Each structure stands twice: as structure tokens, then as C-alpha cells.
Amino acid sequence: MGLAYEFDWGVLWRNPYGMYLLQGIWVTIKLGLIGWAIALSLGVLIGTVRISPWRWLRLIGTAYVEIFRNIPFMVQLFFWYYAGPMLFGEALQYRINSIIGLNYYVAIIALGMYTASRVAEHTRAGFSAISRDHYYAALSTGLTHPQMYRHVIIPYALRIIIPPLTTEFLTIFKNSSIAMTIGVLETTFMSYKIDSETFHGLESTTGACLIYLALGLVVVRLMGILESRLKIPGMIGR
Amino acid sequence: MIQIKDMSKWYGDFQVLKDITEEIKQGQTVVVCGPSGSGKSTLLRCINGLEPFQKGEIFVDGVSVSDPATNLYKLRTEIGMVFQRFELYPHMTAIQNITLAPMKARSKPRKEAEAKAMELLQRVGIPDKAHEYPANLSGGQQQRVAIARSLVMEPKIMMFDEPTSALDPEMIKEVLDVMIGLSKGGMTMIVVTHEMGFAREVSDEIIFMDEGMIIERGTDISFFQKPKNPRTKEFLDKILI
Numbered sequence: 001m002g003l004a005y006e007f008d009w010g011v012l013w014r015n016p017y018g019m020y021l022l023q024g025i026w027v028t029i030k031l032g033l034i035g036w037a038i039a040l041s042l043g044v045l046i047g048t049v050r051i052s053p054w055r056w057l058r059l060i061g062t063a064y065v066e067i068f069r070n071i072p073f074m075v076q077l078f079f080w081y082y083a084g085p086m087l088f089g090e091a092l093q094y095r096i097n098s099i100i101g102l103n104y105y106v107a108i109i110a111l112g113m114y115t116a117s118r119v120a121e122h123t124r125a126g127f128s129a130i131s132r133d134h135y136y137a138a139l140s141t142g143l144t145h146p147q148m149y150r151h152v153i154i155p156y157a158l159r160i161i162i163p164p165l166t167t168e169f170l171t172i173f174k175n176s177s178i179a180m181t182i183g184v185l186e187t188t189f190m191s192y193k194i195d196s197e198t199f200h201g202l203e204s205t206t207g208a209c210l211i212y213l214a215l216g217l218v219v220v221r222l223m224g225i226l227e228s229r230l231k232i233p234g235m236i237g238r
Numbered sequence: 239m240i241q242i243k244d245m246s247k248w249y250g251d252f253q254v255l256k257d258i259t260e261e262i263k264q265g266q267t268v269v270v271c272g273p274s275g276s277g278k279s280t281l282l283r284c285i286n287g288l289e290p291f292q293k294g295e296i297f298v299d300g301v302s303v304s305d306p307a308t309n310l311y312k313l314r315t316e317i318g319m320v321f322q323r324f325e326l327y328p329h330m331t332a333i334q335n336i337t338l339a340p341m342k343a344r345s346k347p348r349k350e351a352e353a354k355a356m357e358l359l360q361r362v363g364i365p366d367k368a369h370e371y372p373a374n375l376s377g378g379q380q381q382r383v384a385i386a387r388s389l390v391m392e393p394k395i396m397m398f399d400e401p402t403s404a405l406d407p408e409m410i411k412e413v414l415d416v417m418i419g420l421s422k423g424g425m426t427m428i429v430v431t432h433e434m435g436f437a438r439e440v441s442d443e444i445i446f447m448d449e450g451m452i453i454e455r456g457t458d459i460s461f462f463q464k465p466k467n468p469r470t471k472e473f474l475d476k477i478l479i
Contacts, residue, residue: 131323131325133321133322133325133399134325136283136288136319136325137321137325137384138327139288139311140286140314140317140319140388141314141315141343141387141391142311142312142314142339142343142344143311143338143339143343144343147342147343151327151338151342152327155329156327156328159329232328232329232371232373233328233371233372233373233374234371234372234373235373
């Protein structure tokens, strides 16, 4: 019996391991996409609230951003999964804990809410890149504040912040790997599972690396297409 | 049309406007000049309620701007405003810039808004630029689109905040010509500008502001050739070479 490590790349596709990885990829994609939908809509809303004329609304927005961006994501995940149900009182707590797939829901919501705090800050940066006279120009034509944000300011600000949003979109896929800590069967979890069943961790983690890399490159490409289609004429493109 | 009575405004402890009193009648064109930081732009923003003021009153067509019961959104449709840096919406074409407010604030159908927009682009001399994005227009063309964007709401008053200060010299005339046409057509106008040729041609009154106060006023540019206030003289010596 030799001591040299024998590579077995077959663990990446051989039955049942190939299926493990495919399942993991599918869960990673779902976590990333649904989490991103939450992050983008909630983030833009909170970013807008943070520059609203109403003090108490701004306070809520600031509190949200500071709480969610200053606590490590894994701690937030544990909090929502283990402590979250207790917030609803004893009766509801039992029912929540018996929801099938609770860890998946918690992971998606936690990813969305954490990333929203970061999207909110980018949105705010986009808003402050727009001159005060631009807001005044829209208002002076008789648009209401909601109409101004909906048709003029938000479409403009989002175009300005596409590059940092691309980074956030990538990060949500990478952060989704932390969901394995509450037992979500996503890509990273599956690569560990293959390692524990075959002792070929080098191959399985290499596989996971390549999967994340490929997903990331697809996101970058899609955002690049989006950026060139939405590009404001006259602004410097890439 | 516009009455300003003893109006003062502060940014924190700093008083930007001091006891401004002024009346502008229907059809008049009033030119406001003065050094930067004298409160000219702030005065315009108070007239259409973009910024609040703390003392005094402003009435536009009999409506108090500072009255909490006043619908400022509706009031602003009566007052067009043109800015130094044009402020066209960069992600929309010229015609989309013009039709946004009629379609959203007045719920006009697209067809009707576009017909009106084309008519106005014709009036400012660039109907062929309707489907261009702002970045593909020259400064003078952008400013004319901005004027059309204000006019489409059929305002009773037009305010201009240094409309030619960001333009190359050869484009200033095309914008001033549109403004002169408006003034002669009977529009009530307040124009912050240092274009004394424009003031000479169309203004009914010229106001000189410094440090938040109106320190000199007259009905004719010649008035400024023998100003009472030394500060006015000093300023005019600099701009009238």
C-alpha cells in the first residue's frame, strides 16, 4: 500500500457524486438569485429612505444599514435560524421550527437582508452623485417626489452604480456558501459531503472552486451586457 | 404675478436672504444680477418652494408659497425653471425629457404630449433633435430642450438661473434668442444672468443683489452707469468691460 495520493477526478461526475454537485449548484443558484431579488428591491428602498425628507424614516434606514452591515454574516445566519423563531413567542416558535426546509428560507432571507444593507449604501452613493439641481429640475416640472425618484433619480442612480452592484451580485453567490453551516445542501456542503464519503477532498473542493468561478464569470458577463444596454449615452463605458 | 414681502432665509445661523421685497407684474421680465453667493439662485428656489424660507411671504398668482395648505407640486407646474447646467435626464431622449412631466404630472396621453413636445422643439429651433440623447447635443441645444421641457407645462412664469453661464460663446445667442422671443411674447420672467445685452433689450427691471440683499434696482441698464451704491459700481466695472 503506497503513501502517494491517488487522484480520482471521477468523484466530480460519478454516480451519486455528480448528482450531489448538480443539486448543490441548483441550490446555490436559487439562494443567489432569490436573495439578490430581495437585496436589490429592499436595498434600493432603504437607500431612498435614507435621503428622504422625513427624519424618522431616515433614522430607520440608518439603523437598518448599521445593524446589518456591521454584524458578520454567519452570526446573522445563526441568529435568525436559532434565535429568530423565539422572537415570535412560544406557540408560533414551535410551528416555525417545524416548517420543512426552514434553513433554506432563513438562508435566503438572511442573504437578502444582509446584502440589502450594502446595496442601500451603493444606492445612496448613486443619489449623492446626482447634482441637487437635477432633483430640482424634475420637481420644477411638477413631478411629485415619488414620481421624481421613480422616473428620474433611481433610473439614473442605478446606472451609475452598476459596477459596484455587479460586485454585490457576485458576493451573494459566494456568501451563500456560509448557508452550509445551518445545513443547507448547497455547493460547498455537497463538496464536503463527497470528501467525507470518498476522502477525495482535493478533487471535490477543486470542483467547488471551479463551480463558483464559472457562476461568477456568468454573472460578470450578464451584468456587462446589462451595463452596455443601459449605458447612458456620453458616459464612459468599458 | 409674484409678490415677495420682507422675505428672509437662513441656512442654520447664516442668513442667505435679507428682507427681500419685490413685485413682478404679469408679462414683466426682471433681470437679477450680482456676485456669486449673493443669494440669486436661492431666491429663485424659494419662489417655487424648492427651498423653505423662515420669514416673510411670497405670493405667486395670489397663492402663498409658505402656506402648508398650498399644493407645491401644482404650483410648480405654473412656474418653469431653467438651470445653468441644463439638468436634462441623461437616460432619456430629448422628446422623452419633454413629455415626462405632462404624462406623469398631468396624465396626458403619450400622443398628445409628443405632439406638444414636437411643436415646442420646432419653436426652439431643433425639431430634428427629438430622438437624440442629451449627450449627443451641444450645450446650446441642450439648454433649448430644457426650455421646451419647462414650456410644455404651459407655465405662467419662467425662471432662468444663469442659463448661458455654462455655454460656449457661440451658443449663447441661440439660447438668448429663444428667451427674447418668450419675453416679447408676454411671458412673465425672472432671469438671473450677467448678459447685459439681454437685460438692455427686454428687461423691465434690473435688480442687483449682494450678500443676500437687493442693494440697487432700476428699470433701465443706463441706471447702472451711475449706480448709487459703490458695491454695484465695483461689480459692474468687472462685468461690463
